[in-house]
Amino acid sequence: MTEKVTVIRNAAWIVAWDSQTSSHVYRRDGDVAFSNAGIVQVGGHYAGAAGQEIAGAGLMVMPGLVNIHCHSGDEPLAKGLFEDAGTPALWGNALYEFSALLDADTDAQAAAQTVMLGDLMRSGVTTMLDIAANHPRWISTMAQSGLRGYLAPGFRQAQWRVVDSHRLEFDWDDQAGKDRFKEALALVDAVSAHPSGRLHGVVAPAQIETCHPDLIAEAVDAARRRGVRITIHAAQTMAEHEELLRRHGRTAIQHLDAIGVLGPDLILGHCIFADHHSWTRQRTRNDIVRLAQTGTAVAHCPVTFARSGMTLETVGSYQREGVTIGIGTDSYPFNMLEEMRQALICARIAGRSFAEIDTHGIFNAATIGGAEALGRSDIGRLKVGAKADVVLIDVTTPGMQPVHDPLRNLLHCAADRAVKDVFVDGTAVVRNHVVAHLDYDGAVRELQDAQNRMLAKSGGGGTTFQKGARLTLDVKGMTE
Secondary structure (H helix, E strand, O other): OOOOOEEEEEEEEEEEEEOOOOEEEEEEEEEEEEEOOEEEEEOOOOOOOOOEEEEOOOEEEEEOEEEEEEOOOOHHHHOOOOOOOOEHHHOOEOHHHHOOOOOOOHHHHHHHHHHHHHHHHHOOEEEEEEEEOOOOOHHHHHHHHOOEEEEEEEEOOEEEEEEOOOEEEEEEOHHHHHHHHHHHHHHHHHHHOOOOOOEEEEEEEOEOOOOOHHHHHHHHHHHHHHOOEEEEEEOOOHHHHHHHHHHHOOOHHHHHHHHOOOOOOEEEEEOOOOOOOOOOOOOOOHHHHHHHHHOOEEEEOHHHHHHOOOOOOOHHHHHHOOOEEEEOOEOOOOOHHHHHHHHHHHHHHHHOOHHHOOHHHHHHHHHHHHHHHOOOOOOOOOOOOOOOOEEEEEOOOHHHOOOOOHHHHHHHHHHHHHEEEEEEOOEEEEEOOEEOOOOHHHHHHHHHHHHHHHHHHHOOOEEEEEHHHEEEEEOOOOOO
16 A cells, blocks of 8 residues: 655755764755655655645744653643642652642543643654553543653552651552552553554653662563663652662662663653752762663653752753753643753753753754653654654744744744644644644643642632732642
8 A cells, every 4th residue: 555645845944864973954945755654755856746745935844852751640730739839848849748639530631631742742742751640541542642652650659748848758558559560561561552553651660769679670670571661750859869868878870770770771750869969968970970871861851840949950961971861841831842942941050051052952852862762763853764753843933033043943932833733653643733633622621620620629729819919829628
């Protein structure tokens, strides 16, 4: 059967892959041809048969973005609730005391996932890794979206508990964690066998401090026998960093190294508080060197942590050390281009230099960095034979004008407003800014209803303005 070829005819700009230099390069006024089987031509004039032609004047054609760390679950439901919340005694982080206060039902989880997927696609994402709890519509919604998806059902043996807003405790149930691990493995196998060919399972011990070392090692061994990726939250907060020092006398990276699980198939979520970070007590640089030596990947998600006043130090430094580093959106707003902008800004502030990293370095992290973390050489780049994961950017939109370097305009100014069409495996998943295969608007309405339901159930009174226009959150009565 002959594959129908789509041709972007005479595109104004093409972000092409140069195999000789292993880098993205600009090409001008050429054709990009692709089908469900992959990319057929990049640049020049395509003379073959075309089933569909799209006028490329006013368009930039670029590879789809690769998001290697995000959460559907309850995350989209937290909008407007916790942005100004934190626990001062836990370094201002809101994660432990506030993140578990909302508990989504099945309908809310499906709506949250739909909104997340729609937002990611409309910001140019074609591949994503979702770490969440399983729900009946998780796999089907992912498949329906048309995205290339890595699903990571999380499991852990301990739950966080904050005592008197100043002390982090852990409630352990080892057997429950092991039972969840078995369930997760079954789901990983089911996802990896999905007939679409676009879905993959990931083994995901949830957090380094909520799983015993033997369970982490067992999980990694099970993943490696299956040939699937592993991801775990590690070095994500100072509370975790201090807890691991108390328990083991080691940083997160040192702890994982001692267990024997570092490697090129492991993605560390966040990896902010390595031994070189200015907030830690170590003041050494051994962790980042070890990450590079072992090929262990890092998922950098700046927006969520910047909201709490913290950042990785820095994405540019990790790249220069040879660490595989990609970009993730973690929680809302699920906007990959805004996440990339924040990554660039945070790096320059933390590095105290405009030269800490440039726009194209961030673009590399969001494309080939993420692809490498997933073990893929066929995504994150426009080259003949790669997957037809293609994003069309409208360079005539005001935020893109005037055009000198369109990637700079996209990241610094226009962001998702300029994303016109998105293709995965040659099939449109976003057409003229509209999500093609999901009921996005219906999911947004359900999300509002779901947030109202959960606030009412928890006893949370929403938000109230107090004297001096200070906004505070009433979470009295909320339980995990």
